[in-house]
Amino acid sequence: MRAAILHQIGQDSLDVRDDVEAVGFGPGRVRVRLRASSLCHSDLSAMSGVLPQPAPFVPGHEGAGDVLEVGEGVDGLAVGDRVVLCWMAPCGDCPHCRRGQGHLCVSSLRRLGTPGFRLGEATDAFGFYNTGTFAEEAVVAADAVIKVPADLPYELAALIGCGxxxxxxxxxxxxxxxxxxxxxxxxxxxxxxxxxxxxxxxxxxxxxxxxxxxxxxxxxxxxxxxxxxxxxxxxxxxxxxxxxxxxxxxxxxxxxxxxxxxxxxxxxxxxxxxxxxxxxxxxxxxxxxxxxxxxxxxxxSMYGGGDVRRTVARVIELWRDGRIDLAGMITHRVGLDGVNEAIAQMRSGEALRTVVSLGQD
CATH class of the missing domain: 3.40.50.720 (NAD(P)-binding Rossmann-like Domain)
Structure with a gap:
Protein backbone atom coordinates (compact mmCIF):
# COMPACT_ATOMS: atom_id res chain seq x y z
CA MET A 1 0.00 0.00 0.00
CA ARG A 2 0.97 3.68 -0.13
CA ALA A 3 2.06 5.66 2.91
CA ALA A 4 4.11 8.72 3.83
CA ILE A 5 7.24 8.06 5.93
CA LEU A 6 9.51 10.26 8.03
CA HIS A 7 12.83 8.43 8.05
CA GLN A 8 14.64 10.55 10.64
CA ILE A 9 13.55 13.03 13.31
CA GLY A 10 14.29 16.54 12.12
CA GLN A 11 13.62 15.98 8.43
CA ASP A 12 11.34 18.58 6.85
CA SER A 13 9.56 16.40 4.31
CA LEU A 14 7.98 12.97 4.03
CA ASP A 15 8.78 10.15 1.65
CA VAL A 16 5.61 8.91 -0.09
CA ARG A 17 6.12 5.31 -1.19
CA ASP A 18 4.08 2.31 -2.27
CA ASP A 19 5.97 -0.59 -0.67
CA VAL A 20 4.55 -0.20 2.86
CA GLU A 21 2.63 -2.87 4.76
CA ALA A 22 0.51 -2.46 7.89
CA VAL A 23 1.57 -5.16 10.36
CA GLY A 24 0.58 -6.52 13.76
CA PHE A 25 -2.93 -7.80 13.13
CA GLY A 26 -4.15 -10.42 15.60
CA PRO A 27 -6.26 -10.83 18.74
CA GLY A 28 -7.49 -7.53 20.14
CA ARG A 29 -6.49 -5.66 16.97
CA VAL A 30 -8.41 -4.04 14.13
CA ARG A 31 -7.36 -3.40 10.55
CA VAL A 32 -8.73 -0.14 9.16
CA ARG A 33 -8.90 1.14 5.59
CA LEU A 34 -8.22 4.85 6.01
CA ARG A 35 -10.17 7.24 3.80
CA ALA A 36 -9.14 10.66 5.11
CA SER A 37 -6.57 12.11 7.45
CA SER A 38 -6.26 15.63 8.76
CA LEU A 39 -2.90 17.31 9.32
CA CYS A 40 -2.41 18.58 12.86
CA HIS A 41 0.44 20.71 14.22
CA SER A 42 1.28 17.84 16.58
CA ASP A 43 2.38 15.86 13.51
CA LEU A 44 4.94 18.59 12.79
CA SER A 45 5.99 18.59 16.44
CA ALA A 46 6.67 14.85 16.26
CA MET A 47 8.63 15.31 13.04
CA SER A 48 10.82 17.96 14.68
CA GLY A 49 11.31 16.02 17.92
CA VAL A 50 9.25 18.29 20.20
CA LEU A 51 6.92 15.35 20.86
CA PRO A 52 8.66 12.01 21.50
CA GLN A 53 8.14 9.48 18.73
CA PRO A 54 10.57 6.81 17.46
CA ALA A 55 11.48 6.88 13.77
CA PRO A 56 11.05 5.88 11.04
CA PHE A 57 7.35 6.49 11.42
CA VAL A 58 4.14 7.22 9.54
CA PRO A 59 2.81 10.59 10.76
CA GLY A 60 -0.85 11.43 11.10
CA HIS A 61 -3.20 10.78 14.02
CA GLU A 62 -6.47 12.37 12.87
CA GLY A 63 -7.85 9.63 10.67
CA ALA A 64 -11.17 8.13 9.61
CA GLY A 65 -12.05 5.09 7.55
CA ASP A 66 -13.72 1.68 7.54
CA VAL A 67 -13.06 -1.52 9.43
CA LEU A 68 -11.54 -4.14 7.14
CA GLU A 69 -10.86 -6.91 9.64
CA VAL A 70 -11.58 -7.55 13.31
CA GLY A 71 -9.30 -9.65 15.49
CA GLU A 72 -10.31 -12.31 17.96
CA GLY A 73 -11.74 -10.97 21.20
CA VAL A 74 -12.87 -7.62 19.77
CA ASP A 75 -16.45 -6.72 20.59
CA GLY A 76 -18.65 -3.92 19.28
CA LEU A 77 -16.97 -3.58 15.88
CA ALA A 78 -17.72 -5.24 12.56
CA VAL A 79 -16.34 -5.19 9.05
CA GLY A 80 -17.64 -2.13 7.23
CA ASP A 81 -18.12 0.07 10.31
CA ARG A 82 -17.14 3.70 9.81
CA VAL A 83 -14.61 4.69 12.47
CA VAL A 84 -12.33 7.41 13.81
CA LEU A 85 -8.95 6.57 15.31
CA CYS A 86 -8.12 7.62 18.87
CA TRP A 87 -4.42 8.41 19.28
CA MET A 88 -4.46 8.20 23.10
CA ALA A 89 -6.57 5.11 23.52
CA PRO A 90 -7.98 4.41 27.01
CA CYS A 91 -7.47 0.89 28.34
CA GLY A 92 -10.72 0.95 30.34
CA ASP A 93 -9.19 -0.62 33.45
CA CYS A 94 -6.58 1.72 34.95
CA PRO A 95 -7.39 4.15 37.82
CA HIS A 96 -7.85 7.03 35.35
CA CYS A 97 -10.28 5.05 33.22
CA ARG A 98 -12.23 3.86 36.26
CA ARG A 99 -12.65 7.50 37.30
CA GLY A 100 -14.08 8.36 33.90
CA GLN A 101 -10.86 10.13 32.85
CA GLY A 102 -9.83 7.87 30.02
CA HIS A 103 -8.18 10.82 28.26
CA LEU A 104 -5.45 10.61 30.93
CA CYS A 105 -4.78 6.90 30.37
CA VAL A 106 -1.19 6.33 29.27
CA SER A 107 -1.34 2.59 28.67
CA SER A 108 -1.14 3.10 24.90
CA LEU A 109 2.18 4.92 25.26
CA ARG A 110 3.77 1.63 26.29
CA ARG A 111 3.18 0.42 22.73
CA LEU A 112 5.15 3.24 21.10
CA GLY A 113 8.06 0.90 20.51
CA THR A 114 5.91 -1.64 18.67
CA PRO A 115 6.19 -1.41 14.87
CA GLY A 116 2.93 -0.82 13.03
CA PHE A 117 4.35 -0.83 9.51
CA ARG A 118 7.02 -2.48 7.40
CA LEU A 119 8.91 -0.75 4.60
CA GLY A 120 9.93 -2.96 1.75
CA GLU A 121 10.88 -6.42 2.93
CA ALA A 122 12.74 -5.80 6.17
CA THR A 123 12.55 -2.28 7.65
CA ASP A 124 10.22 -1.76 10.60
CA ALA A 125 8.42 1.57 11.03
CA PHE A 126 6.08 2.95 13.65
CA GLY A 127 2.77 4.77 13.53
CA PHE A 128 2.62 8.17 15.19
CA TYR A 129 1.32 7.47 18.68
CA ASN A 130 0.28 3.98 17.55
CA THR A 131 -1.86 5.26 14.69
CA GLY A 132 -0.11 6.55 11.53
CA THR A 133 -2.95 7.87 9.40
CA PHE A 134 -0.92 9.05 6.40
CA ALA A 135 -1.32 5.54 5.04
CA GLU A 136 -3.99 3.66 3.16
CA GLU A 137 -4.35 1.10 5.97
CA ALA A 138 -3.43 0.83 9.63
CA VAL A 139 -3.58 -1.90 12.25
CA VAL A 140 -4.46 -0.56 15.69
CA ALA A 141 -5.62 -1.76 19.07
CA ALA A 142 -9.38 -2.15 19.37
CA ASP A 143 -9.53 0.52 22.09
CA ALA A 144 -8.11 3.01 19.57
CA VAL A 145 -11.16 2.68 17.31
CA ILE A 146 -14.31 4.79 17.79
CA LYS A 147 -17.36 3.87 15.73
CA VAL A 148 -19.17 6.85 14.18
CA PRO A 149 -22.38 7.18 12.13
CA ALA A 150 -22.15 5.97 8.55
CA ASP A 151 -23.43 9.29 7.18
CA LEU A 152 -20.66 11.35 8.80
CA PRO A 153 -18.32 12.27 5.92
CA TYR A 154 -14.82 10.84 6.25
CA GLU A 155 -13.11 14.22 6.04
CA LEU A 156 -15.26 15.65 8.84
CA ALA A 157 -14.80 12.53 10.94
CA ALA A 158 -11.03 12.90 10.61
CA LEU A 159 -11.16 16.34 12.24
CA ILE A 160 -12.91 14.86 15.25
CA GLY A 161 -10.02 12.44 15.80
CA CYS A 162 -8.02 15.11 17.61
CA GLY A 163 -8.24 18.83 16.87
CA SER A 301 -6.51 20.22 29.00
CA MET A 302 -5.44 16.89 27.54
CA TYR A 303 -7.39 15.57 24.53
CA GLY A 304 -10.53 17.47 25.44
CA GLY A 305 -10.33 17.04 29.20
CA GLY A 306 -12.93 14.29 29.43
CA ASP A 307 -14.01 10.89 28.20
CA VAL A 308 -13.01 10.96 24.53
CA ARG A 309 -15.88 8.83 23.28
CA ARG A 310 -18.44 11.02 25.04
CA THR A 311 -16.85 14.19 23.69
CA VAL A 312 -16.79 12.75 20.16
CA ALA A 313 -20.48 11.80 20.47
CA ARG A 314 -21.37 15.29 21.67
CA VAL A 315 -19.47 16.95 18.82
CA ILE A 316 -21.30 14.77 16.28
CA GLU A 317 -24.66 15.64 17.86
CA LEU A 318 -23.86 19.37 17.74
CA TRP A 319 -22.73 19.02 14.12
CA ARG A 320 -26.06 17.39 13.24
CA ASP A 321 -27.89 20.26 14.93
CA GLY A 322 -25.89 22.82 12.95
CA ARG A 323 -24.27 24.25 16.07
CA ILE A 324 -20.68 23.30 15.14
CA ASP A 325 -19.16 23.99 11.74
CA LEU A 326 -16.77 21.20 10.75
CA ALA A 327 -16.75 21.62 6.99
CA GLY A 328 -15.71 25.26 7.27
CA MET A 329 -12.57 24.27 9.15
CA ILE A 330 -11.19 22.49 6.09
CA THR A 331 -9.33 25.09 4.06
CA HIS A 332 -7.24 22.76 1.85
CA ARG A 333 -7.59 19.27 0.41
CA VAL A 334 -4.75 17.20 -1.06
CA GLY A 335 -4.02 13.61 -2.02
CA LEU A 336 -1.27 11.62 -0.37
CA ASP A 337 1.22 12.96 -2.91
CA GLY A 338 0.41 16.47 -1.67
CA VAL A 339 1.22 15.85 1.98
CA ASN A 340 4.46 17.88 1.85
CA GLU A 341 2.54 20.76 0.30
CA ALA A 342 0.09 20.52 3.20
CA ILE A 343 2.96 20.65 5.70
CA ALA A 344 4.32 23.80 4.05
CA GLN A 345 0.87 25.42 4.19
CA MET A 346 0.53 24.69 7.89
CA ARG A 347 3.99 26.02 8.68
CA SER A 348 3.20 29.25 6.85
CA GLY A 349 -0.06 29.70 8.75
CA GLU A 350 -2.03 29.58 5.49
CA ALA A 351 -4.03 26.44 6.27
CA LEU A 352 -6.50 25.96 9.11
CA ARG A 353 -6.93 22.25 8.52
CA THR A 354 -5.78 20.31 5.47
CA VAL A 355 -7.45 16.96 4.78
CA VAL A 356 -5.41 14.30 3.01
CA SER A 357 -7.70 12.12 0.91
CA LEU A 358 -6.71 8.45 0.92
CA GLY A 359 -9.26 7.28 -1.64
CA GLN A 360 -12.97 6.51 -1.47
CA ASP A 361 -13.06 3.20 -3.38
Whole structure:
Protein backbone atom coordinates (compact mmCIF):
# COMPACT_ATOMS: atom_id res chain seq x y z
CA MET A 1 0.00 0.00 0.00
CA ARG A 2 0.97 3.68 -0.13
CA ALA A 3 2.06 5.66 2.91
CA ALA A 4 4.11 8.72 3.83
CA ILE A 5 7.24 8.06 5.93
CA LEU A 6 9.51 10.26 8.03
CA HIS A 7 12.83 8.43 8.05
CA GLN A 8 14.64 10.55 10.64
CA ILE A 9 13.55 13.03 13.31
CA GLY A 10 14.29 16.54 12.12
CA GLN A 11 13.62 15.98 8.43
CA ASP A 12 11.34 18.58 6.85
CA SER A 13 9.56 16.40 4.31
CA LEU A 14 7.98 12.97 4.03
CA ASP A 15 8.78 10.15 1.65
CA VAL A 16 5.61 8.91 -0.09
CA ARG A 17 6.12 5.31 -1.19
CA ASP A 18 4.08 2.31 -2.27
CA ASP A 19 5.97 -0.59 -0.67
CA VAL A 20 4.55 -0.20 2.86
CA GLU A 21 2.63 -2.87 4.76
CA ALA A 22 0.51 -2.46 7.89
CA VAL A 23 1.57 -5.16 10.36
CA GLY A 24 0.58 -6.52 13.76
CA PHE A 25 -2.93 -7.80 13.13
CA GLY A 26 -4.15 -10.42 15.60
CA PRO A 27 -6.26 -10.83 18.74
CA GLY A 28 -7.49 -7.53 20.14
CA ARG A 29 -6.49 -5.66 16.97
CA VAL A 30 -8.41 -4.04 14.13
CA ARG A 31 -7.36 -3.40 10.55
CA VAL A 32 -8.73 -0.14 9.16
CA ARG A 33 -8.90 1.14 5.59
CA LEU A 34 -8.22 4.85 6.01
CA ARG A 35 -10.17 7.24 3.80
CA ALA A 36 -9.14 10.66 5.11
CA SER A 37 -6.57 12.11 7.45
CA SER A 38 -6.26 15.63 8.76
CA LEU A 39 -2.90 17.31 9.32
CA CYS A 40 -2.41 18.58 12.86
CA HIS A 41 0.44 20.71 14.22
CA SER A 42 1.28 17.84 16.58
CA ASP A 43 2.38 15.86 13.51
CA LEU A 44 4.94 18.59 12.79
CA SER A 45 5.99 18.59 16.44
CA ALA A 46 6.67 14.85 16.26
CA MET A 47 8.63 15.31 13.04
CA SER A 48 10.82 17.96 14.68
CA GLY A 49 11.31 16.02 17.92
CA VAL A 50 9.25 18.29 20.20
CA LEU A 51 6.92 15.35 20.86
CA PRO A 52 8.66 12.01 21.50
CA GLN A 53 8.14 9.48 18.73
CA PRO A 54 10.57 6.81 17.46
CA ALA A 55 11.48 6.88 13.77
CA PRO A 56 11.05 5.88 11.04
CA PHE A 57 7.35 6.49 11.42
CA VAL A 58 4.14 7.22 9.54
CA PRO A 59 2.81 10.59 10.76
CA GLY A 60 -0.85 11.43 11.10
CA HIS A 61 -3.20 10.78 14.02
CA GLU A 62 -6.47 12.37 12.87
CA GLY A 63 -7.85 9.63 10.67
CA ALA A 64 -11.17 8.13 9.61
CA GLY A 65 -12.05 5.09 7.55
CA ASP A 66 -13.72 1.68 7.54
CA VAL A 67 -13.06 -1.52 9.43
CA LEU A 68 -11.54 -4.14 7.14
CA GLU A 69 -10.86 -6.91 9.64
CA VAL A 70 -11.58 -7.55 13.31
CA GLY A 71 -9.30 -9.65 15.49
CA GLU A 72 -10.31 -12.31 17.96
CA GLY A 73 -11.74 -10.97 21.20
CA VAL A 74 -12.87 -7.62 19.77
CA ASP A 75 -16.45 -6.72 20.59
CA GLY A 76 -18.65 -3.92 19.28
CA LEU A 77 -16.97 -3.58 15.88
CA ALA A 78 -17.72 -5.24 12.56
CA VAL A 79 -16.34 -5.19 9.05
CA GLY A 80 -17.64 -2.13 7.23
CA ASP A 81 -18.12 0.07 10.31
CA ARG A 82 -17.14 3.70 9.81
CA VAL A 83 -14.61 4.69 12.47
CA VAL A 84 -12.33 7.41 13.81
CA LEU A 85 -8.95 6.57 15.31
CA CYS A 86 -8.12 7.62 18.87
CA TRP A 87 -4.42 8.41 19.28
CA MET A 88 -4.46 8.20 23.10
CA ALA A 89 -6.57 5.11 23.52
CA PRO A 90 -7.98 4.41 27.01
CA CYS A 91 -7.47 0.89 28.34
CA GLY A 92 -10.72 0.95 30.34
CA ASP A 93 -9.19 -0.62 33.45
CA CYS A 94 -6.58 1.72 34.95
CA PRO A 95 -7.39 4.15 37.82
CA HIS A 96 -7.85 7.03 35.35
CA CYS A 97 -10.28 5.05 33.22
CA ARG A 98 -12.23 3.86 36.26
CA ARG A 99 -12.65 7.50 37.30
CA GLY A 100 -14.08 8.36 33.90
CA GLN A 101 -10.86 10.13 32.85
CA GLY A 102 -9.83 7.87 30.02
CA HIS A 103 -8.18 10.82 28.26
CA LEU A 104 -5.45 10.61 30.93
CA CYS A 105 -4.78 6.90 30.37
CA VAL A 106 -1.19 6.33 29.27
CA SER A 107 -1.34 2.59 28.67
CA SER A 108 -1.14 3.10 24.90
CA LEU A 109 2.18 4.92 25.26
CA ARG A 110 3.77 1.63 26.29
CA ARG A 111 3.18 0.42 22.73
CA LEU A 112 5.15 3.24 21.10
CA GLY A 113 8.06 0.90 20.51
CA THR A 114 5.91 -1.64 18.67
CA PRO A 115 6.19 -1.41 14.87
CA GLY A 116 2.93 -0.82 13.03
CA PHE A 117 4.35 -0.83 9.51
CA ARG A 118 7.02 -2.48 7.40
CA LEU A 119 8.91 -0.75 4.60
CA GLY A 120 9.93 -2.96 1.75
CA GLU A 121 10.88 -6.42 2.93
CA ALA A 122 12.74 -5.80 6.17
CA THR A 123 12.55 -2.28 7.65
CA ASP A 124 10.22 -1.76 10.60
CA ALA A 125 8.42 1.57 11.03
CA PHE A 126 6.08 2.95 13.65
CA GLY A 127 2.77 4.77 13.53
CA PHE A 128 2.62 8.17 15.19
CA TYR A 129 1.32 7.47 18.68
CA ASN A 130 0.28 3.98 17.55
CA THR A 131 -1.86 5.26 14.69
CA GLY A 132 -0.11 6.55 11.53
CA THR A 133 -2.95 7.87 9.40
CA PHE A 134 -0.92 9.05 6.40
CA ALA A 135 -1.32 5.54 5.04
CA GLU A 136 -3.99 3.66 3.16
CA GLU A 137 -4.35 1.10 5.97
CA ALA A 138 -3.43 0.83 9.63
CA VAL A 139 -3.58 -1.90 12.25
CA VAL A 140 -4.46 -0.56 15.69
CA ALA A 141 -5.62 -1.76 19.07
CA ALA A 142 -9.38 -2.15 19.37
CA ASP A 143 -9.53 0.52 22.09
CA ALA A 144 -8.11 3.01 19.57
CA VAL A 145 -11.16 2.68 17.31
CA ILE A 146 -14.31 4.79 17.79
CA LYS A 147 -17.36 3.87 15.73
CA VAL A 148 -19.17 6.85 14.18
CA PRO A 149 -22.38 7.18 12.13
CA ALA A 150 -22.15 5.97 8.55
CA ASP A 151 -23.43 9.29 7.18
CA LEU A 152 -20.66 11.35 8.80
CA PRO A 153 -18.32 12.27 5.92
CA TYR A 154 -14.82 10.84 6.25
CA GLU A 155 -13.11 14.22 6.04
CA LEU A 156 -15.26 15.65 8.84
CA ALA A 157 -14.80 12.53 10.94
CA ALA A 158 -11.03 12.90 10.61
CA LEU A 159 -11.16 16.34 12.24
CA ILE A 160 -12.91 14.86 15.25
CA GLY A 161 -10.02 12.44 15.80
CA CYS A 162 -8.02 15.11 17.61
CA GLY A 163 -8.24 18.83 16.87
CA UNK A 164 -11.96 19.42 17.22
CA UNK A 165 -12.32 17.11 20.20
CA UNK A 166 -9.32 18.73 21.90
CA UNK A 167 -10.40 22.35 21.40
CA UNK A 168 -14.11 21.88 21.95
CA UNK A 169 -13.50 19.71 25.01
CA UNK A 170 -11.18 22.29 26.56
CA UNK A 171 -14.06 24.77 26.60
CA UNK A 172 -16.90 22.39 27.40
CA UNK A 173 -15.17 19.91 29.71
CA UNK A 174 -12.03 21.40 31.25
CA UNK A 175 -13.17 24.99 31.66
CA UNK A 176 -16.93 24.38 31.61
CA UNK A 177 -17.36 27.91 30.28
CA UNK A 178 -20.31 29.63 31.90
CA UNK A 179 -22.97 31.50 29.90
CA UNK A 180 -22.25 35.22 29.60
CA UNK A 181 -18.51 34.80 30.10
CA UNK A 182 -15.72 36.76 28.45
CA UNK A 183 -13.31 34.40 26.71
CA UNK A 184 -10.02 34.84 24.87
CA UNK A 185 -8.41 32.20 22.65
CA UNK A 186 -4.72 32.57 21.83
CA UNK A 187 -3.99 30.80 18.55
CA UNK A 188 -6.42 30.60 15.64
CA UNK A 189 -5.38 27.24 14.27
CA UNK A 190 -7.63 24.20 14.17
CA UNK A 191 -7.59 23.60 17.93
CA UNK A 192 -8.12 27.28 18.70
CA UNK A 193 -11.08 27.53 16.32
CA UNK A 194 -12.58 24.43 17.94
CA UNK A 195 -12.19 26.13 21.33
CA UNK A 196 -13.96 29.20 19.92
CA UNK A 197 -16.86 27.02 18.81
CA UNK A 198 -16.93 25.26 22.16
CA UNK A 199 -17.06 28.56 24.04
CA UNK A 200 -19.86 29.75 21.76
CA UNK A 201 -21.88 26.57 22.34
CA UNK A 202 -21.42 27.06 26.09
CA UNK A 203 -22.92 30.54 25.82
CA UNK A 204 -19.89 32.84 26.13
CA UNK A 205 -20.91 36.46 25.55
CA UNK A 206 -17.56 37.71 24.28
CA UNK A 207 -14.94 35.63 22.47
CA UNK A 208 -11.71 37.36 21.51
CA UNK A 209 -9.30 35.55 19.21
CA UNK A 210 -5.60 36.41 19.37
CA UNK A 211 -3.31 35.57 16.46
CA UNK A 212 -0.41 37.29 14.66
CA UNK A 213 -1.81 36.46 11.19
CA UNK A 214 -4.51 38.87 10.04
CA UNK A 215 -6.22 36.36 7.74
CA UNK A 216 -6.51 33.84 10.58
CA UNK A 217 -8.01 36.50 12.85
CA UNK A 218 -10.56 37.41 10.20
CA UNK A 219 -11.43 33.77 9.58
CA UNK A 220 -12.08 33.21 13.29
CA UNK A 221 -14.93 35.71 13.20
CA UNK A 222 -16.86 33.31 10.99
CA UNK A 223 -16.79 30.63 13.69
CA UNK A 224 -18.29 32.68 16.49
CA UNK A 225 -15.52 34.98 17.69
CA UNK A 226 -16.88 38.45 18.51
CA UNK A 227 -13.57 40.23 17.98
CA UNK A 228 -9.99 39.49 17.04
CA UNK A 229 -6.72 41.16 17.98
CA UNK A 230 -3.02 40.84 17.31
CA UNK A 231 -0.88 39.54 20.22
CA UNK A 232 0.44 43.01 21.05
CA UNK A 233 -3.15 44.23 21.46
CA UNK A 234 -4.22 41.58 23.98
CA UNK A 235 -3.09 43.40 27.12
CA UNK A 236 -5.11 46.52 26.27
CA UNK A 237 -8.15 44.44 25.30
CA UNK A 238 -8.03 42.62 28.64
CA UNK A 239 -7.65 45.80 30.71
CA UNK A 240 -10.61 47.38 28.89
CA UNK A 241 -12.96 44.73 30.30
CA UNK A 242 -14.94 45.63 33.41
CA UNK A 243 -13.24 42.88 35.44
CA UNK A 244 -9.80 43.87 34.19
CA UNK A 245 -9.37 40.64 32.29
CA UNK A 246 -11.08 37.62 30.73
CA UNK A 247 -12.98 34.98 32.66
CA UNK A 248 -11.27 32.26 30.60
CA UNK A 249 -8.16 32.43 28.42
CA UNK A 250 -7.32 29.43 26.24
CA UNK A 251 -3.74 28.93 25.08
CA UNK A 252 -3.74 26.88 21.87
CA UNK A 253 -0.13 27.44 20.76
CA UNK A 254 2.03 25.38 23.13
CA UNK A 255 4.68 27.94 24.12
CA UNK A 256 5.64 29.36 27.50
CA UNK A 257 5.41 32.96 26.22
CA UNK A 258 1.77 32.54 25.22
CA UNK A 259 0.90 30.76 28.46
CA UNK A 260 2.35 33.73 30.33
CA UNK A 261 0.36 36.12 28.11
CA UNK A 262 -2.77 34.09 28.80
CA UNK A 263 -2.18 34.34 32.56
CA UNK A 264 -1.72 38.09 32.36
CA UNK A 265 -4.92 38.49 30.30
CA UNK A 266 -7.11 36.57 32.75
CA UNK A 267 -8.96 38.46 35.45
CA UNK A 268 -8.30 37.84 39.12
CA UNK A 269 -10.09 34.59 39.87
CA UNK A 270 -10.23 33.70 36.19
CA UNK A 271 -8.94 30.58 34.48
CA UNK A 272 -6.07 29.91 32.10
CA UNK A 273 -6.57 26.73 30.05
CA UNK A 274 -3.45 25.32 28.38
CA UNK A 275 -4.32 23.26 25.30
CA UNK A 276 -1.16 23.55 23.21
CA UNK A 277 1.34 20.67 23.28
CA UNK A 278 4.73 22.22 24.03
CA UNK A 279 8.30 21.08 24.55
CA UNK A 280 9.26 19.54 27.88
CA UNK A 281 12.14 22.01 28.33
CA UNK A 282 10.05 25.14 27.62
CA UNK A 283 9.34 26.44 31.11
CA UNK A 284 6.81 29.06 32.10
CA UNK A 285 7.41 31.12 35.25
CA UNK A 286 5.05 32.53 37.86
CA UNK A 287 5.89 34.10 41.19
CA UNK A 288 4.49 32.64 44.38
CA UNK A 289 3.10 36.06 45.21
CA UNK A 290 1.02 36.39 42.07
CA UNK A 291 -0.22 32.81 42.24
CA UNK A 292 -1.45 33.45 45.79
CA UNK A 293 -2.81 36.95 45.37
CA UNK A 294 -4.59 36.62 42.01
CA UNK A 295 -6.19 33.23 42.61
CA UNK A 296 -6.11 32.52 38.89
CA UNK A 297 -6.64 28.88 38.02
CA UNK A 298 -4.08 27.33 35.66
CA UNK A 299 -5.66 24.30 34.01
CA UNK A 300 -4.21 21.95 31.43
CA SER A 301 -6.51 20.22 29.00
CA MET A 302 -5.44 16.89 27.54
CA TYR A 303 -7.39 15.57 24.53
CA GLY A 304 -10.53 17.47 25.44
CA GLY A 305 -10.33 17.04 29.20
CA GLY A 306 -12.93 14.29 29.43
CA ASP A 307 -14.01 10.89 28.20
CA VAL A 308 -13.01 10.96 24.53
CA ARG A 309 -15.88 8.83 23.28
CA ARG A 310 -18.44 11.02 25.04
CA THR A 311 -16.85 14.19 23.69
CA VAL A 312 -16.79 12.75 20.16
CA ALA A 313 -20.48 11.80 20.47
CA ARG A 314 -21.37 15.29 21.67
CA VAL A 315 -19.47 16.95 18.82
CA ILE A 316 -21.30 14.77 16.28
CA GLU A 317 -24.66 15.64 17.86
CA LEU A 318 -23.86 19.37 17.74
CA TRP A 319 -22.73 19.02 14.12
CA ARG A 320 -26.06 17.39 13.24
CA ASP A 321 -27.89 20.26 14.93
CA GLY A 322 -25.89 22.82 12.95
CA ARG A 323 -24.27 24.25 16.07
CA ILE A 324 -20.68 23.30 15.14
CA ASP A 325 -19.16 23.99 11.74
CA LEU A 326 -16.77 21.20 10.75
CA ALA A 327 -16.75 21.62 6.99
CA GLY A 328 -15.71 25.26 7.27
CA MET A 329 -12.57 24.27 9.15
CA ILE A 330 -11.19 22.49 6.09
CA THR A 331 -9.33 25.09 4.06
CA HIS A 332 -7.24 22.76 1.85
CA ARG A 333 -7.59 19.27 0.41
CA VAL A 334 -4.75 17.20 -1.06
CA GLY A 335 -4.02 13.61 -2.02
CA LEU A 336 -1.27 11.62 -0.37
CA ASP A 337 1.22 12.96 -2.91
CA GLY A 338 0.41 16.47 -1.67
CA VAL A 339 1.22 15.85 1.98
CA ASN A 340 4.46 17.88 1.85
CA GLU A 341 2.54 20.76 0.30
CA ALA A 342 0.09 20.52 3.20
CA ILE A 343 2.96 20.65 5.70
CA ALA A 344 4.32 23.80 4.05
CA GLN A 345 0.87 25.42 4.19
CA MET A 346 0.53 24.69 7.89
CA ARG A 347 3.99 26.02 8.68
CA SER A 348 3.20 29.25 6.85
CA GLY A 349 -0.06 29.70 8.75
CA GLU A 350 -2.03 29.58 5.49
CA ALA A 351 -4.03 26.44 6.27
CA LEU A 352 -6.50 25.96 9.11
CA ARG A 353 -6.93 22.25 8.52
CA THR A 354 -5.78 20.31 5.47
CA VAL A 355 -7.45 16.96 4.78
CA VAL A 356 -5.41 14.30 3.01
CA SER A 357 -7.70 12.12 0.91
CA LEU A 358 -6.71 8.45 0.92
CA GLY A 359 -9.26 7.28 -1.64
CA GLN A 360 -12.97 6.51 -1.47
CA ASP A 361 -13.06 3.20 -3.38
Missing amino acids: VTTGFGAAANTAAVEPGSAVAVIGAGGVGIAAVQGARVCGADRITVVDPVASRRERALGFGATDAVAPEELKAAAKALEAGGYDYVFEAVGRSATVRAAYDAARRGGAVVVIGAGAKDDQVHFSMGELFFNEKRVLS
